[in-house]
Amino acid sequence: MIYMDNSATSPIKEEVFNAMIPYLKEEFGNPSTFYTLGRNAKKAVEEARENIAKLINADTKEIIFTSGGTESDNMAIKGVALKFEDKGKHIITTEIEHPAVLRTCEFLESRGFELSYLPVNENGIISTEDLKNAIREDTILISVMHANNEIGTIQPIEEVGKIAKENNILFHCDAVQSVGKIPVDVKEANIDLLSISSHKIYGPKGVGVLFIKKGLKLELLIHGGGQENGLRSGTENVPGIVGFGKAAELAYEHLDENIAKLKQLRDSLIEKILERIPESYLNGDRENRLPNNANFRFSSIEGEGLILRLDAEGINGATGSACSSKSLKASYVLSALGLEDEEIHGSLRLSLGTENNMKDVDVVVDAIAKVVGELREMSPLWDNKNNVSLELDESKFTDSNN
Incomplete structure (x- = not known):
């Protein structure tokens, strides 16, 4: 199997797994208790917090553990909205x-908040x-994402942060897709809240972080025992947090070399792909994108068929966001770029990981060329397009007087 869907999830690295094992077995204490088991768990949580803070240039007290990116986004947006309405x-x-x-913003709209949705250009910026x-x-x-989960394009968050600060907003x-893949500095970008x-960085599922700038108070969404500085109650997921901390440590140590390697593969x-397959196109900005992201579209095929055929070839990719992949609706991200539904439905997202190599790239290119060719042979859209082209070519040799 060749796995190229790291934007959906990434495999746990061995070092991460090994770091978690003790806290799944003998070191099972609750961090809120005061005896040795509890103190050991608390120490492990705080070490993980330090590693994550270092990765984004934050203070440890600004790191709040959550169940993942979705909760972090909800906590940030609803927390601000309710606190400052x-x-x-x-x-x-x-x-x-x-x-x-987006769904959080829609919820707030139903409660009387007003939203402005900024458009993007043809490259998604x-x-x-x-x-x-x-x-x-x-x-x-x-609220502006750092890098898009489908097309990988990177937004000018330093400029956004400057504008927000100047206007006291x-x-x-x-930053779910960017942290650990490209440099992120919350101070430099004037970020108040970061998910x-x-x-997404080779750690376990079910654990995330919301960075909350020191001094900022949010309306609480979860009430209980007052864990995480009173901002997010609930017994901490110690094994998950330890794994997250180890993944953050590895990401920090190997950031530059991973960027260089992934850019070369990407x-x-x-x-x-663009050279070998006719009528293939890249979605998103060519240069200003995540080092591991490549999003293509192919004329006259359906992306779902492409994904299933590639799966049969032992290759894992995606048509778009894993969180909306069950829907057969055209990607709203690609639609925002100005693409038509027919173009969008022939899309393929490949997101490389540090375990991939150049041999993987060559195998994947061969497989995609083969599968796209097979699907086009069965496609009436491709057949009609080629027939029209032939008719146009033949007309060049037709005597206009006949």
């Missing part, structure tokens, strides 16, 4: 945010001028 009920986000952000123009006196929050950034997920994959 007396100051304003206007929120700005983008058309291509993750469903965890917002205009900072659009952002400036969308700001109102009652704007309390700007809180800035939330969904992260463990399983660029080779893109070049070979």
